[in-house]
Amino acid sequence: MNLAAPDDHAGDSLSALLDGELSPAEESAVQAHLVTCMACRHEMETIGVARQWIRALPPVEPPFGLYERMLVPYRPGRRRVAMAFLGAAAAVAAVLVSVAPAPPPAVDPNVATLIEAHATSAAEGDALTNLAPAGVPVSINP
Amino acid sequence: MVAGLVAGLLTASVATTSAVALVDDPFDRARRAAAQVSFTGTVEVRWLDGVTEHHEQLTVQSAEGSLLLKGGNQVMVSAKAERLVQHPDGGWNLLWPPALDRVDGPDPGLKYQVSEHAGSPVAGRPTTVVDIRQGSLLREQVFLDQETDLLLERRQFDEHGTPTRAVGFTSLVIDPATAVPPSPVGSADKAPEAVSAASLSSPAMAPARLADGYTRVGVFRRDGVVQVLYSDGIYELSVFERRGELDRHELGSTGGPVSVGKAAGWRYAWPGGHVVLWQAGPTVFTVVSDAPLDQVLTAAGDLPVPEKRKPSVMERLRSVARTLIQPLE
Numbered sequence: 001m002n003l004a005a006p007d008d009h010a011g012d013s014l015s016a017l018l019d020g021e022l023s024p025a026e027e028s029a030v031q032a033h034l035v036t037c038m039a040c041r042h043e044m045e046t047i048g049v050a051r052q053w054i055r056a057l058p059p060v061e062p063p064f065g066l067y068e069r070m071l072v073p074y075r076p077g078r079r080r081v082a083m084a085f086l087g088a089a090a091a092v093a094a095v096l097v098s099v100a101p102a103p104p105p106a107v108d109p110n111v112a113t114l115i116e117a118h119a120t121s122a123a124e125g126d127a128l129t130n131l132a133p134a135g136v137p138v139s140i141n142p
Numbered sequence: 143m144v145a146g147l148v149a150g151l152l153t154a155s156v157a158t159t160s161a162v163a164l165v166d167d168p169f170d171r172a173r174r175a176a177a178q179v180s181f182t183g184t185v186e187v188r189w190l191d192g193v194t195e196h197h198e199q200l201t202v203q204s205a206e207g208s209l210l211l212k213g214g215n216q217v218m219v220s221a222k223a224e225r226l227v228q229h230p231d232g233g234w235n236l237l238w239p240p241a242l243d244r245v246d247g248p249d250p251g252l253k254y255q256v257s258e259h260a261g262s263p264v265a266g267r268p269t270t271v272v273d274i275r276q277g278s279l280l281r282e283q284v285f286l287d288q289e290t291d292l293l294l295e296r297r298q299f300d301e302h303g304t305p306t307r308a309v310g311f312t313s314l315v316i317d318p319a320t321a322v323p324p325s326p327v328g329s330a331d332k333a334p335e336a337v338s339a340a341s342l343s344s345p346a347m348a349p350a351r352l353a354d355g356y357t358r359v360g361v362f363r364r365d366g367v368v369q370v371l372y373s374d375g376i377y378e379l380s381v382f383e384r385r386g387e388l389d390r391h392e393l394g395s396t397g398g399p400v401s402v403g404k405a406a407g408w409r410y411a412w413p414g415g416h417v418v419l420w421q422a423g424p425t426v427f428t429v430v431s432d433a434p435l436d437q438v439l440t441a442a443g444d445l446p447v448p449e450k451r452k453p454s455v456m457e458r459l460r461s462v463a464r465t466l467i468q469p470l471e
Contacts, residue, residue, distance in 0.1 A: 009391075038399050038408050039390040107386035107426040109419060115412050117334070117369055118380040118430035120225040120237040121362065124247055124373055126172040127209055127219045128202065129296045129309040130432070132187050133414025134227060135213035136198045 009033075010040045014047055112138040168256070168272040168284050172293035179290050180205040180320035183265065187213075189307035191411035192398065198413065199312070203323050210323035220325050234329035243336040244360035250274075250375030253355040254281065261285050264294035265311040274376060279303070281434060282376065290316065301436045307415070334362035334369065342368060346446055347383060347425070353444035354437050372441065377433035379441055384428075388421040400435075402427075403443035409435065423448040 013030050016022050022030065034041050119134035181204055188197040200213035211217040216228040225238035250256075254274050261271030264285050274282040280303060285295040295310030339348040339361045348370040350358050356372040356379055363369070370381040397410040400418060407420030415432035418439065425448045431438045 036398070038406065041399070041406065042390055104424060105386040106389040107384045108389045109382065109384065109426065109428045111410065111412075111417055111419075111428070111430075114367075114369075114380070114382050114428055114430050115414070115417065116227055116237060117364065117367075117382075118371075118378070118432075119414055120227065121244075121334075121360070121369070121371055121380065122378045122432060123244065124376055124378055125169050125296070125432075126176055126293045128176060128185070128204075128211070129293060130414075131209075131217045131219065131225070132185050132200055132202075132211055132213075132309045133189075133412065133432075135200045135211040135215050135217045136187055136413040137214040137229070138412055 009037065009043075014040065014044045018044075018047060018051060167250075168258075168286060169293070171291040172284075172286060175287070175291035176204060176209070176293070177207045179292055179316055180318050181292070181314055181316045182320055183314035184312045185211070185309060186312050187307075187309050187413045189411060189413050190304075191396070196413070202311075203320065205320040205322045208323050208325070218323065218326065221322070226326055226329055228326070234326035235332040236329045237332055239333040242334070242360070242362070244371065247359055247373030247375045247378070248355065248357045253374055254376060265314040267294060267314065269294055285310070292316075298432075298434065300434055306434070307413070332364065334364035337361050337363050337368070339370070344448065347448060348381070349444075349446065352379075352441040354440045356441045374433070374437075377431065377437065379429060379431035379433055379438060381442075381445065382428045382430070384426050385424055386426055388419060388426045400439060401443075402439060403445075403447070405447075407442075418442055 010017075010030050010033055013022065013026065017027060017030050034044060115138055116134055119131060122130045124130075181202075183202050185200045185202050186197055187200065188195065190196075198213055200211045202212075203210045206221055207219075207223075208221045209219040214230060216234075218224075218226045218228075218234075220226070222240045224236055224240055226234045226236050228234045254276055257273050257275075259271055259273070261269040261283075263269060264287075268288045269285040270288050272284040272286065273280060274284065279301060280299050282299070283295075283297045284293060285297075286292070287294050292314075294314070295308060297308040297310075298306050300306045339345050339350075339358065342348055342361065348358060348361055348368075352372055355374040357374070358370060359373045359378075360371040361368065362371065367382055367384070372379045372381070397408050397417075400407045400409045402418060402420045402422075405420045405422055407418050409419075410417040412430075415430070416435050416438050418427075418429045420427055420442075422445070427442070427445065429438060429442045431441075433441075
């Protein structure tokens with residue numbers, strides 16, 4: 001992972017950081033990246049929450065006879081039934097995905113347009129000092 | 143506003159020996175002067191983005207109440223008080239029509255104290271400086287031309303007293319024979335319409351007041367985007383909202399993280415102030431303001447957090463289904 005490049009994100013290293021699996025050098029690099037990268041901080045928070053949920057789940061005892069059934073010799077007939085079941089489940093899932101409402105749209109505000117809207121609507125102060133900043137093209141790249 | 147500033151000045155004059163009586167709001171004086179004085183000159187815009195200082199120069203021409211600024215963009219206020227912007231690659235856009243409903247901002251004397259004293263020359267002209275303070279904090283200095291009352295320079299300071307941006311003349315020629323800038327022909331109408339806060343789909347998202355003395359002065363809609371404009375009498379703050387999830391991967395490498403109430407946000411500096419973006423429930427807020435950043439964050443943090451709607455059964459099924467088929471994709 002090269003965190004020096006601004007477009008890189010920490011990715012799997014976030015989970016490794018939480019698990020204490022990084023070397024000191026890698027950990028320093030990830031921590032430094034988190035200071036400047038809002039996306040990775042958000043992902044880190046999400047991973048942390050998910051881990052807490054999982055750890056909060058009660059332990060589950062396997063159902064009676066699970067191990068015995070796993071040890072039953074392989075029989076092609078059962079495999080075909082299982083594959084058919086999985087196929088049907090996947091088909092139902094695909095239909096649900098296609099007909100259900102779409103997730104919330106990703107929003108990427110056009111900051112330059114919003115700045116012009118604000119600058120031209122501002123009335124406090126005088127016109128020259130309010131509007132001069134709008135004469136400078138905005139180079140923000142959100 | 144005038145009465146407030148006079149009251150503010152009287153208060154300030156007790157504490158500041160150099161204070162003199164203001165007859166009215168320095169910005170009102172500057173506006174009147176700008177409408178009566180014809181001039182050409184060069185204006186410099188300076189601003190801080192973190193520790194990096196930027197500056198740009200623009201030329202300015204003004205006569206008979208018509209003002210033209212030429213920089214990377216051209217900006218104009220016509221004699222009819224229209225506000226237009228032209229980008230280098232396009233025609234003129236009318237962004238503010240002559241008469242649009244907005245109420246006056248609150249009395250700045252409620253929040254700020256004002257005092258006047260003689261200042262250093264700007265563009266070779268003697269000035270009177272108006273200090274605008276919030277408590278002991280110097281927020282703004284306004285340099286007025288002693289002869290004409292034209293606003294020659296405006297400086298803003300952050301909560302630590304560090305200058306963060308300034309707009310001021312580097313050269314100025316006052317000449318009654320200055321030509322009136324020609325009005326653009328065939329500009330595209332991109333002006334907003336005024337709407338009432340009660341007519342919004344979520345009126346609670348446009349409260350009449352925000353923290354730090356910001357009062358709603360107008361609600362506008364342009365291309366489906368709602369702008370709620372607030373003022374504290376000196377600075378203004380626009381709130382834009384859109385339903386959806388903020389695309390955090392598109393936030394870019396400039397700017398920096400900030401806290402907006404309990405939410406994590408991102409801020410950028412622009413030549414006229416600050417932009418702050420954050421996710422609140424199912425809504426993405428963008429605030430653009432010319433106010434100091436600490437005020438922007440205080441006011442923005444006071445906006446209500448929209449409630450996230452509980453997902454329907456179908457949406458929950460869809461989520462489960464997506465989880466199921468993701469490994470097969």
